[in-house]
Amino acid sequence: MLSDAELSRYARQLPLPGWGPDGQRKLTDARVVVAGAGGLGSSVLTCLAAAGVGYIRIVDSDTVEMGNLNRQTLYTTGDIGKLKAPAARDRLAMLNPDIEVVSLAESISGENLSDVVAGCHLIVDALDNLPTRLLLNEVAVSRGLPLFHGAVYGFQGSATTVVPPQTPCLRCLYQGAVPGKVPVVGVTPAVIGTVEATEVVKFLLGMGDLLTGRLLMYDGLGMRFSEVKVKKDPDCQTCGQHHLPGGKPGR
């Protein structure tokens, strides 16, 4: 049963076909880890908290800087110098006090990967570099956890959804990425983070068609969305058959 406060808070989404109290309960029961509380993370976290995802773990080791504020809308000028993860947690707690938000102010590495995702049903990739994204991808594939991915550069963005073991993983998609500091216009992670959050909500509710096996590409300058297909790589170092636990060796 939803409380009166929840019925009131979610009154505009509960009437949606396929949502209702049962759908809202699915969100309330969900445990989600969001890796990265920067530009993408600001958008994803705000959307998921507002929608009522019941448990959100925020993982980010950075502190808020002035140069973040053009796009990282979770923070204010008064947050400069604070750790992002707890600052984001506090902001989301004000947005929706009916959910549980916890912060983990750590860099993601092979050592803490298990702790980062422990007990969560899915992973949101809101990171800013490919090596750490691929680490998350590894744990997602090895544990069969869905991974919701977004990336940005300037006015350009992309997103895809990984549901192991059925779909291509991030390693099937990416062999590398443009190096260096990435210029970002604030609106771009807002768009792509919202796409990621949409995918998460759809997944949790079992609604719609996910971006699995598809890469959504967004060109903010041309204002075009397009998509391309992505297929599983049988030789993928992460999800290829002979790289998975129990996979057949020596193909």
Next chain:
Amino acid sequence: MKIRVGLSYLLRQFGGLTAEPDTMEVAASTPLECLQVIVGRFPSLRQWVYDKEGSLLTSTMFFVNKEKLLPREFASTLKDGDELLIVLAFAGG
């Protein structure tokens, strides 16, 4: 063989080609050959797709008829009328 080749905005931006059409026709047999032809036509693209030794950078992605190619397919034969899209992968957040 005529291949319609598209370049992502980021690639055109890096190469200073945003005023150029985003697609062009190229006579070549494989995605790698298409790229060689285009880099020959627009040398400013070279540093964004090849390293100093001339090897393809791993950030260069190929899509044929809107489907991503696996690395081992980069030298596969294209068909007349195929559409090739060349994209630079990015990972900012």
